Amino acid sequence: MAAGLATWLPFARAAAVGWLPLAQQPLPPAPGVKTSRGDEVLVVNVSGRRFETWKNTLDRYPDTLLGSSEKEFFYDADSGEYFFDRDPDMFRHVLNFYRTGRLHCPRQECIQAFDEELAFYGLVPELVGDCCLEEYRDRKKENAERLAEDEEAEQAGDGPALPAGSSLRQRLWRAFENPHTSTAALVFYYVTGFFIAVSVIANVVETIPCRGAARRSSREQPCGERFPQAFFCMDTACVLIFTGEYLLRLFAAPSRCRFLRSVMSLIDVVAILPYYIGLLVPKNDDVSGAFVTLRVFRVFRIFKFSRHSQGLRILGYTLKSCASELGFLLFSLTMAIIIFATVMFYAEKGTNKTNFTSIPAAFWYTIVTMTTLGYGDMVPSTIAGKIFGSICSLSGVLVIALPVPVIVSNFSRIYHQNQRADKRRAQQKVRLARIRLAKSGTTNAFLQYKQNGGLEDSGSGEEQALCVRNRSAFEQQHHHLLHCLEKTTVRPNVRWYSRIERGPSEAMPALSFGWEAHYKLWKSHRA
Amino acid sequence: MNWDSWPELVLIQSGKDSVEDEFELSTVCHRPEGLEQLQEQTKFTRKELQVLYRGFKNECPSGIVNEENFKQIYSQFFPQGDSSTYATFLFNAFDTNHDGSVSFEDFVAGLSVILRGTVDDRLNWAFNLYDLNKDGCITKEEMLDIMKSIYDMMGKYTYPALREEAPREHVENFFQKMDRNKDGVVTIEEFIESCQKDENIMRSMQLFDNVI
Numbered sequence: 001m002a003a004g005l006a007t008w009l010p011f012a013r014a015a016a017v018g019w020l021p022l023a024q025q026p027l028p029p030a031p032g033v034k035t036s037r038g039d040e041v042l043v044v045n046v047s048g049r050r051f052e053t054w055k056n057t058l059d060r061y062p063d064t065l066l067g068s069s070e071k072e073f074f075y076d077a078d079s080g081e082y083f084f085d086r087d088p089d090m091f092r093h094v095l096n097f098y099r100t101g102r103l104h105c106p107r108q109e110c111i112q113a114f115d116e117e118l119a120f121y122g123l124v125p126e127l128v129g130d131c132c133l134e135e136y137r138d139r140k141k142e143n144a145e146r147l148a149e150d151e152e153a154e155q156a157g158d159g160p161a162l163p164a165g166s167s168l169r170q171r172l173w174r175a176f177e178n179p180h181t182s183t184a185a186l187v188f189y190y191v192t193g194f195f196i197a198v199s200v201i202a203n204v205v206e207t208i209p210c211r212g213a214a215r216r217s218s219r220e221q222p223c224g225e226r227f228p229q230a231f232f233c234m235d236t237a238c239v240l241i242f243t244g245e246y247l248l249r250l251f252a253a254p255s256r257c258r259f260l261r262s263v264m265s266l267i268d269v270v271a272i273l274p275y276y277i278g279l280l281v282p283k284n285d286d287v288s289g290a291f292v293t294l295r296v297f298r299v300f301r302i303f304k305f306s307r308h309s310q311g312l313r314i315l316g317y318t319l320k321s322c323a324s325e326l327g328f329l330l331f332s333l334t335m336a337i338i339i340f341a342t343v344m345f346y347a348e349k350g351t352n353k354t355n356f357t358s359i360p361a362a363f364w365y366t367i368v369t370m371t372t373l374g375y376g377d378m379v380p381s382t383i384a385g386k387i388f389g390s391i392c393s394l395s396g397v398l399v400i401a402l403p404v405p406v407i408v409s410n411f412s413r414i415y416h417q418n419q420r421a422d423k424r425r426a427q428q429k430v431r432l433a434r435i436r437l438a439k440s441g442t443t444n445a446f447l448q449y450k451q452n453g454g455l456e457d458s459g460s461g462e463e464q465a466l467c468v469r470n471r472s473a474f475e476q477q478h479h480h481l482l483h484c485l486e487k488t489t490v491r492p493n494v495r496w497y498s499r500i501e502r503g504p505s506e507a508m509p510a511l512s513f514g515w516e517a518h519y520k521l522w523k524s525h526r527a
Numbered sequence: 528m529n530w531d532s533w534p535e536l537v538l539i540q541s542g543k544d545s546v547e548d549e550f551e552l553s554t555v556c557h558r559p560e561g562l563e564q565l566q567e568q569t570k571f572t573r574k575e576l577q578v579l580y581r582g583f584k585n586e587c588p589s590g591i592v593n594e595e596n597f598k599q600i601y602s603q604f605f606p607q608g609d610s611s612t613y614a615t616f617l618f619n620a621f622d623t624n625h626d627g628s629v630s631f632e633d634f635v636a637g638l639s640v641i642l643r644g645t646v647d648d649r650l651n652w653a654f655n656l657y658d659l660n661k662d663g664c665i666t667k668e669e670m671l672d673i674m675k676s677i678y679d680m681m682g683k684y685t686y687p688a689l690r691e692e693a694p695r696e697h698v699e700n701f702f703q704k705m706d707r708n709k710d711g712v713v714t715i716e717e718f719i720e721s722c723q724k725d726e727n728i729m730r731s732m733q734l735f736d737n738v739i
Contacts, residue, residue, distance in 0.1 A: 020732060
């Protein structure tokens, strides 16, 4: 509701007198709401801090807690004030909203706490004023992202154990995704990593010219041609391992279509396909040219390392998220290249024996100059050419320097996010363990109480008063509740055992303690 | 825009540009006359005046409302239509000294007539509202402007849809009722006389008595 609408309503109604003489039909009667015009000061006591305001101020926004009759629930007749057991600092902002019509967001408070206060007082977050809206939204988004990461980390982490009845497929998939869950998965992880490295090194070494011991042939051969069988065997072994891994992943994937379309599986396919194509293609010279080209694709095996390295994945993700900046960089570079190449070509046209034979030939010069490489294979000789060449190199630096900070900041942000996620995952385990311990404490207390015979209905109070430890009203009621549940569900000869999960070693005594309780209970029922 | 340096500019060259005018309005603070004087001039009680002023001051800290603000405030009550024309007419009716702004005194004086005045006072005020050029009589064109502005406030999304000729027909009906001597204009005497004869109008004059 707009600010001050309630203030101006009486005026708008009064101004309606202007329509009266024109009305062709009788107008409806006025509503009988008698607004008490005697304005009163209300006292709102928020956790001891008193706020006083006119009743009218609060009435401005009738669809909130303070503006509607909902505040009567909080009225304390003895003191004549409205008491709220909430944060007084936050209430200041809420009350200022009523006074000025703009809701400001405090900078030093937690955004979640602020949201909760707003929800309590019936204010929608959209009421945050323009001055604070952007910051509010940013902080809220950041918070939401962080919480989402937390949840994801909890679900994806190896904290929750797999359900006992999980199939081979599910176990296999989990082993592939989280190699740390079992030893076999870890071994597999390292073995595949080793073979990727071996395959890549073999590809590289294949092309090194090696001089044989015999020194018979004057022509140096690359190692690949000297030892074709050895390299072929190594290649076969690697491809077999990769194929096996790919097929296993395909089998274990929960959604095969999605797996087939994912980037990693495409890389896998591209890594092993050239080998099979090479097997199928007959060895004649026409096709072997194309076959050699296929071998180039073997280098893509190096991308399989991205499953093993998180940094590589982050880099890939950054490049994907900076696609627009990279696109801009490419576009502006292309424009500049074309312009400068044209200029250089026409500048150097007159010279004989010039390297600048055509504009596309000048492209190479422009690229080499703009990226400040300067090979020197193409050099301008005219003065105009030299002038434009220097302008070209100066502008090259500028054009490249522009999108780079954006990409760098993106990378930094994603990298830090990942670091944070890892740190939180490690802390999460400790946190969960502590929470589990606290929860088991309650169950412990109940069993202790039972053990001390506090549940016996006909218990004589005096003997037990010494050993039954002092319990709060909450505990008493809680225990009574558990007792009722037990009586409802458990038949006489069935025991109720402690359902403490397997936790760290501190919980072990509780487990053994549970057996004691069971024994006593069984004995008491026998008796 | 460097707001810090504006105040000096305003003092030195006041009233030069219209851009500066807007800022002048927010630095200039208009204070109303004392409470006693207003009590004498209007028919509101002291408490009512206090409540009115508090609301007014809260919305317009500078103490005056200019036409833009007025239109904006009024349009919030009629979101479905275009109330800017009618708001202009209303503004002119409240701005009795025609200085382009409505101060608290003007505001309260107008409200006093509407809410606490006699029926004749109210009819006078309404006549003043319709008489756009304040020449003492309402012509058909003036009435048509007023009628169109009121129909504009209704907006287009009515069922059944308002016809194009509806304002004109309404004006014809009005003149038929009010214009005794059929000379094409309605004077103040004709207006008051005709209204006093109409039961509906007399009864509806009491409608907004307890607004404040």
